[in-house]
Amino acid sequence: MLELPAIYAENIHRWLPELLYYSITTLKIAAVSFLLSVAIGMVFALLRISKVRLLRAFAVGYIEVARGLPIVVLLYIVYFVPPQLFPELDWRWFDDFTGAVVGLGLHGGAILAEVFRSGIEALHKGQREAAVSLGMTPAQSMAYILMPQAARIVLPPAGNYAIGLLKDTSLCSLIGVNELMNDAKSIAFADYQPMAVFVLVAAIYFAMSYPLSLAVRYMEGRLNVSR
């Protein structure tokens, strides 16, 4: 029978600092790809509601493909396909970290595009007109009337996406990024302690994601009150 507490007592001083060090890489990947997702999401939300049919079709196509692919597959495609498609270019800058961030960003961009679109569509034209008719400038009506209403719709799903993203960074280990999951694997198999190490890693991921999910619930609660 396995004695987890004893194993931890013996090894944690070696494991934990190392795992926490690689957690920073995990957080970095999550943060950068989140920002990239927001940028891509904004652009595609606008394309998606564009008056030009072709742009709309392009946006729909992108969203369907990027959401329909398993993230691992998307990561493999992003990381391996471009260098083979365009072998004449210089790809030395395109390391595994960049590949991970771009892959996760492309996936997140598709998710956030739909989130932002629902936020934009929820705004009634009358709201802007009412604000302007009260003498607000367009900037004021955006800041005081439109954005708060859109935020209410956008923030909770965007927060949920962020939680998912944090967990999905673990998939980057499969394309060889040295982050938390990859490090966990090497410790687990070097020390022959898979159970202890992976449970510990699960706890670390949980410690990172749970505050986020509490924050999302807090937002949902607060935003609902004034509805």
Added chain:
Amino acid sequence: MGFWQILEVRGWYFLTTLLGGLPATVLVALGAIAFALVFGLVIALLRMSSWRLVRVLAIVYVEFFRGTPALVQLFVIYFGFPDVGFQPSPFQAAIIGLGLNGSAYLSEIYRAGIESIHRGQMEAALSLGMTPLRAMRYIVLPQAIRTMLPPITNLSIILLKDTAIVFAVGVVEVMALARNLVTETLQSAAIYLIAGVIYLCITIPMSRLAARLERQRQAWQ
């Protein structure tokens, strides 16, 4: 040879090889969904138990599985369980891992569906002499199904996509074959793109279906 030439010359071979992994992909997905459908309902019912301790345990379960990556869960099961005396096969590990993960999400779907049914329905059923379980089965769940069908379809899509990581515990499915082919031929671009197309051919129709179910549900209300 350039990319397009390779696609032309070897594309068919790549595609048929990868399709050989499709049964395993589908089997893991269906197994995980079935597991999650049953176990998720158990968790949802425990979550509504009148015993505080039971409720708390159910919440901890849901929070834990939603708060940690599926890959870690798979590794705990496949590499960790042998330490405590159970050596699952790759298939078992994949189905249990993704199934447990899905059940945490499904329990929330069930709960939201059940809570969307007015309290009066439960009371009316109880007042007619039904036990709470019977009231759930004959009165509340049949009504809640309509609300739950679109999110259940969406969750099925997610579980299907998640099967693309189970090669990490040794299941020989589409992605595992893709990786093998790449080591063999070094044609990663063509192979991974074809793998992507295979997944899209399943997930896009499924998400169309989910959207249609959702529109139907809204029309009903």
Added chain:
Amino acid sequence: MGRGTGGTADGDALLRIVDLRKSFGEFEVLSGITLDVRRGEKVSIIGPSGSGKTTLLRCINYLEKPSSGHIYIDGMLIGEKQTNGGYVHLSDRELAKERQEIGFVFQRFNLFPHLTALGNVTIAPQKVLGLTREEAERRGRDMLEKVGLGHKISEYPERLSGGQQQRVAIARVLAMQPKLMLFDEATSALDPELIGEVLRVMRQLAEEGSTMVIVTHEIQFAGEVSDRVIFMDQGQIVEQGPPQDVLFNPSLPRTREFLKHIQQR
């Protein structure tokens, strides 16, 4: 055995309530209700909103768990059982069995929207009483016939008017052949022109000798069908007696004020 122990039904008491109390947090909604209802008796409960009459009815069916006190139907303790250590609450299964004897008609009907009128009426006889589908449907048809809805058996609730829905709800209760029927403001969610059809069905049941406890704001109806009227206020029975006394010649100023108030509406 003294009054209030209630272990055996003395006289003809079908329903016996002994010192029933119910609190929600700090707030006591029922402050010691003691009440006997004879077999075949029609009792109307009136009183201002918040007086506890609906809670009383819900306690009888154990939709609310009383904080203290006991309820007996036909001498049988409802919702709990006596052990040598005292009283313990029944399991869900035991409770379900007891509820078969008590019909409850809700203010908001609570019809099952996924079932037809006939489905609503037959589901409990099939699943609870274990009747075959044919038996349950025969009984269900009879009951829908009885409430004047024989022509609507395959309609879904959303296609029925409020009055029709409430009559289906009554048929649903009748199909269980309960010993006692509870009506919780059965007409107050209805448009005025639909109230009559529901009252007509209730009156018919009264004439057939059912035992009924009716919470209502329909004073005239209460006066016509009841053997006894109870006036409740602030969680207590403050006045009770034959309808002509309580409704038309109340002894307490509080009752008089309430009646004057409600008749002005």
